[in-house]
Each structure stands twice: as C-alpha cells, then as structure tokens.
Amino acid sequence: MSEEIFKLEKDNLEGFLLYLSQKYNLFLPRRVDDQLSFGQMKPGGKPSLDHYFNTDLPPKEVFFPQRETLLSYEGGEVKHSTYKAKPIALFGVRPCDTKGIILLDRVFAEGEYEDPYWKARRTNSLLLTLGCNAPLSTCFCHWFNLGPFNKEGTDIFLTDIGDAYLVEPCSKKGEECLRGTSLLGATGDDRKVAEEIRRKAESSLSERVEISSLKGRLLALWEEDLWEDISQKCLSCAACSYLCPTCHCFDIQEEGSQEKGERIRIWDSCMFKLFTQEAAGTNPRPTPKERLRQRIMHKFSYFLDNLGEFGCVGCGRCIRGCPVNLDIREVIKAVKSFIVESR
C-alpha cells in the first residue's frame, strides 16, 4: 500500500464526512438516548467522538441488523430483496470491531453457502478505523494479537493526534477514496506524535494472558466441575451475545398470518434455553452450564477448528454489560489454571 499518510484537521472533519456521505451511506458513532451506537447522521448532525471509547453496541448491526426481513408474502406470492442502496461506510470503528466484521465476513460469506443479506451490505463497503488512544481497563484485544492500533481488515486507518487525525489508506478502496479529497500529507512531526500516542496506548494495556494453548485445555476440561462453578451466577440473559461483535446466531420467525406476512431473522443467543429446545421435549443444553460452555467453546475452540482464528476480539463489551459481572477474562484464566483432580 501507499506509504503516504495524510492529515485531516478536526476543523475540516465535517467536510470530510460530507464528502464520504456523497459516495457512501455513512454510519458513525452517535448517541441515541443514553446509548452510543453506529447510525446514520442526520444532516448537520455531529458524530459523538468526544470522550469516545467505543460504542455501547457493536457495529455488526450495520451489516447484520437485529431484525431483518428474509422474504415477504401475500396471497401465495413471495418477494425478497437484499440491500441495494449506496455502499456503506463506517467511520470511527475501533480496531477490535473491524476485526469482528472481518470474522463475520468469514462466517457469512465463506464456505458452501453465502449469506446474500450480509453480502449485499458488505459489498463495496468502506471501513474507517480509529485507533484507541486510551484503551479501557476491560480491553483485551492484545490477547488476540490485535491491539489498539491494529490495521487488519480496515480500508482507512485514523489516529487522533489532538487537533487532527492522521489518515492512512490501508487498502485499494481506501486509497481511491482518499484520492478524491484534498488532504495534505502528514509531516514527520505528526508521525512522531502518532507514534508516541500508539506507544503510550499499548503500554497502558493490562497484562497479556497467553492463550495459544487454550483450545487444548478447553477440550480436556469438557467434563469438569469448573463449568458448574463458572456458570453458577449466569442469568442466561444473553446480554453478552447481543453486545458481542462476533456473535452471529439468529432465529428465523414468521410475522403475520398465512395469507400475508414476513419471514424475518432476528438475533438469537446460545445463552437462551429455547435456543436448542426441540419440539419433542429434548434439549441438549438444558442448563446455564452447557450454554455458557457452548459460548466459550465456540469462541475459543470451534472458531479455531472451523476458521483458524479465535472468535473473540477482546472488545470487553460483555464484561462491561454483564449484569452479574461475569468476566470472560476470568473464565479464560480459570480454564488455564484449573487443576484436574484424579478420580
């Protein structure tokens, strides 16, 4: 990619966003009620970037809405369509969430079947990732070899250097997009400032826990009491799944009558008992123990088996959002340190 790095004065941010919104359907962090999430900006509106650590809700909903119509029907006629509007751009995605989108690309678009709804929104979309100057205490992206300035999967990488952003194209799409702007090149001093910010952010991260051996440990501990202990306080509320940038489970439901209605998909979670409840009465995951184990196994074992990567990006939302303070980092540590008693 181009070695060129540009500089965007914050005073000119509005113009830059306007430029983006001419070519793209632009989504950025914006506050609705008390919650920060990715949404479309109203004309003249401002993105909520002050004191912005990360959105409360992950950006997956832009490409994988919480509720989506798969088909509609009326009087025997079935209709369906996928997203056809302008390509989507996300401004201000954090590196962990960019990685989350890349992982979901693999889930939805790789393999025997391609998900046309995800694909339609993702095609030609542009990700503008914003580095994290001040990672939170719940951030643990570095466990997964990511980090607050990880550029994987992004099209344009931004670093906040105070009055301006350093703007770095990281893909062909990103380069082309920036070619249409009149941004000036960053100076050597700007780069030094950015480098210092990156160094400071990375050194502020909590201790990294080694997780390369986690999968083997998990498989070995499948039967252990550990899962009962860990899941004891789990309420099966599924907040973790809804807040997770990589959880992709969904349900398919009917809305309407037999004459007229829609077949929709809505987010679902392996934390819910009904998720695997069969009509005949059996349920392979009847208690929080099996369900929590499933979620942990999926992220740290099955994802590796199927896609060669962990299914967690360390964004920490599930830690911040859990009503009973169930900390996924503590689960990992417990798995690592569990001593199997001989029977």
Added chain:
Amino acid sequence: MRNPYIPIPVKVSRVRVESDDKTLKTFDVSFDSKEERFEFMPGQFCQLSIMGKGEAPFGIASSPTEREFLRFTVNRIGVVTTALHYLEEGDIIGLRGPLGNSYPIERFRGENVVIIGGGFAFTTLRALTVYLCANRDEFKDITIIYGARRPGLLLYRDELAEWEKRGDLNLYLTIDKPVAGWDKRVGFVPTVTKEIAPNPKGAWAVVCGPPVMIKFTLPVLLELGFPPERIYTSLERRMKCGIGKCGRCNIGSKYVCLDGPVFSYAELQRLPEYEG
C-alpha cells in the same frame, strides 16, 4: 447464486396417514416447473415451510431414483408439523434443499450393507434402501433390521411387505411387545441386532432411530466387530437456517445441518458434545 433462504414452491401430490395413531403422515411433493433441477442423495434433508407458520427440517424419504416425487414423513409434534398435517393434495408449500450431507453410498459399492432403523426415523433409511435396490447388483448382501413399538407404527408397511417378498433383501421386522397376529420378531432393536449378528466383514452399518435406540445399538455393533469408521448414523438437532450460519445445531465444532446430518461413529467419538 440462488438466495439459500428462499423456499421453492412445491405442490403436495399425495397425502397418506402413515401410522395407526395418525400422528405420522407421509407427503409426496412435486415441483411445478419440470426444469427444476433437484439433485440429491439418500441421507439429505429439506426445510419444509408453510408461510405464517414457519419451517422445520425433514429427511428426504424418497430415493433420487424415484424421479416423480419427493417424499417426507412428518410426526405431528409442534406448530409447523401440525400445520403440515392439515395439508391436502394440491396445496403449495415451500421447500429449501437439498441440505446436509448424505450416506457414503460410494463406499458401500461391492460390499455388504446393514441398515438398522427404529420408529419414524426410518425415512432416510427408506431412501437408502430404495436406492440400493434400484442399483441392486452393485452391492452385496443387504440386511435391514427395523423395529417399532407396535406394528401400526412401522412406516411404509406396504413397501415392507414387498421387500419381504424380494429374494435379495434380508429383512427383519420387530416390535417391542407381543401383539396378536404378529408372527415376526419381538424385542428391542439392539437385542434383535445382537441375535441376528450381522457379519462385520466387508460390511457397513447405517443406524437411524430414537437416541436411546442408537445409544444401545452402537455398542452391539462394536461388539460384533464393526469398526467405528464403518458405522454411520444420522443426527437431529433444532435447526433454523440449515446452511451453517444461525449457529444452533452444532455438536462440538460440527454443524449438523452442514457437516451432517450423517456422521460416522468415529467422527462422533471425536466431538466433545456428543453424548452417545
């Protein structure tokens, strides 16, 4: 590429009550358009749907050698299956598929095949049997052990009678308890399998049935000398998408809808979540 979530409309061409308690019905469906290409192999399944009611997965009970129809046998148990039971000939329903993998028939060629079924799980085993019979000279001995609680719960009874008349199938039917007029075997499928003791040499076993039947039949087969790699079974889990995206039907890292529903016992033994 076709949108994998959109069902193909199919017409119900035949409805038949399958069991004496009327909880099981068999539906034949056919495609409206003759050009519709529907290539499948025994063991695969489809999602059948009724708008406003929902979708549910069913193993294909017909063989690809029966080109006129696709057959499904439905146990009335939930919302979708109850709606399916109200269908009449001529009704249009939605179908997605074929989904999942199939029995490894290529590996069966030139060898013996032992088919073991229980209750209403005989659907894809019917597909397999019909397929093997249509290509009979390509396979050696075919042994079928099929059991149900009572005679009226055996599926496809007319066909079973025809199969009995064929000289080239070893068919063993069994029911759980003695019933007046029943002159065939009495006993649970695992016990009957033990009595019949099919020879494992150059043989493959395919087992389908309620979980408890599978649980007790697999050890019998191992004892008889069938290696886990030569025992196949078909699994069921709650499903929605049927294409490995919605995340609910996994057993360990395998999705039953995508990597299954057919698994060898050797594969299952390697999966953490499989409780055989």
